[in-house]
Amino acid sequence: MSEIAARIGAPATSLSRPLQRLMELGLVQRETPFGSSSASAKRSLYKIADPFCRMWFRVVAPNRGLLANAPRPVRERFWRKARPGLASVAWEELCRQWVSFGSMRHHVLRESGDWEPAHRFWHGKNPEWDVVSQTVDGGRVLLGEVKWSERPMDNPRLRTMARKLLAKGIPPIKGLQEKEIHHVLFVPEVTGATPGEIDGVHVVTGEHVLGEKH
Numbered sequence: 001m002s003e004i005a006a007r008i009g010a011p012a013t014s015l016s017r018p019l020q021r022l023m024e025l026g027l028v029q030r031e032t033p034f035g036s037s038s039a040s041a042k043r044s045l046y047k048i049a050d051p052f053c054r055m056w057f058r059v060v061a062p063n064r065g066l067l068a069n070a071p072r073p074v075r076e077r078f079w080r081k082a083r084p085g086l087a088s089v090a091w092e093e094l095c096r097q098w099v100s101f102g103s104m105r106h107h108v109l110r111e112s113g114d115w116e117p118a119h120r121f122w123h124g125k126n127p128e129w130d131v132v133s134q135t136v137d138g139g140r141v142l143l144g145e146v147k148w149s150e151r152p153m154d155n156p157r158l159r160t161m162a163r164k165l166l167a168k169g170i171p172p173i174k175g176l177q178e179k180e181i182h183h184v185l186f187v188p189e190v191t192g193a194t195p196g197e198i199d200g201v202h203v204v205t206g207e208h209v210l211g212e213k214h
Contacts, residue, residue, distance in 0.1 A: 004046065019046060027053060034119035034132035035173045043123075051090050058082050088148035091206075092130055095146045095186040096120075098209045099133045103142075108202060109182065112140045127168045131184065141176060143168075144184040152189040155198070161185055162201035 004019075005012040022028035029049035036043055048054045059082045060067060067075050099118040103109040118133035131144030145165045147153070153161075162185055170176050185198070188206040195203050 023049075026050065031120065033123065034121040034129070034171070051086070054089065055082070055086055058086060084148065084150070087150075091148045091186075091188060092146040094209050095144065095204070096131050096133075098204070099131060099142060099144075102209065106202075106204070106208065107196070109142070109184075112180075112182065113137060115142065118142070118144070121171045121173075123172060126172055129168075129171055131186065132171065134179070138179070140180040140182060141170075142182045142184055143170065144186055146186040149188060152191045153187050154191045155195065158185065158187065158190065158195065158198050158203060161187075162198045162203075165201055166199065 002012050005015055019028060019030075023030060027048065027050055029047055031045045031047060033043055048057060059078055063078055067078065096118040099115050103115050109115065113135040115133050115135055118131045121129040121132045129143060130146040131142065133142045134140065143165075145161065147161060162183075165183055165185060170181065183201040184204055185201050186204050186209070190203070190205055194205050194207070197203065
């Protein structure tokens with residue numbers, strides 16, 4: 001919140017009510033890292049929750065004058081430049097939602113029990129994690145990496161990403177070392193048949209996430 005206040009030149013104490021209202025409207029989302037109390041504001045991040053609003057502020061708002069007068073090919077170039085980043089954020093959010101809503105249909109994760117809502121994890125200079133969750137009984141933890149690509153990924157690329165995921169170790173959270181860890185790689189699409197697992201890392205694709213979300 002202090003960073004937002006500094007950027008707009010307003011005291012941080014004046015932002016609580018406006019941000020709360022924006023969250024109630026579903027336009028802004030407050031995010032805390034996995035393992036942190038939701039009541040703690042020190043490590044909270046605020047972000048635009050609505051995908052259409054994200055697109056507006058990323059593409060339209062900063063270029064409104066140019067877009068109003070530019071020919072269609074120019075407007076399309078602005079969109080093509082911003083689209084991968086916007087799609088990547090939306091895909092990552094869908095993957096986190098899938099953990100608690102769709103993983104019960106996954107042939108391995110469903111055997112672990114019910115999963116709590118997933119979060120990101122970040123802390124200081126430690127590696128960031130896209131998806132972290134644990135089972136309701138607290139005995140198992142899911143550590144996930146989300147990758148976006150508009151092209152299907154082949155097995156060599158999946159294997160490289162799986163090894164990088166394993167090399168990250170585990171987040172520095174007390175008690176995590178004692179739990180059963182499931183590593184998951186989320187990718188939109190793969191070439192050929194989807195490998196269920198590569199080097200001990202479960203592979204979840206858009207077919208799993210989108211098919212089971214709907």
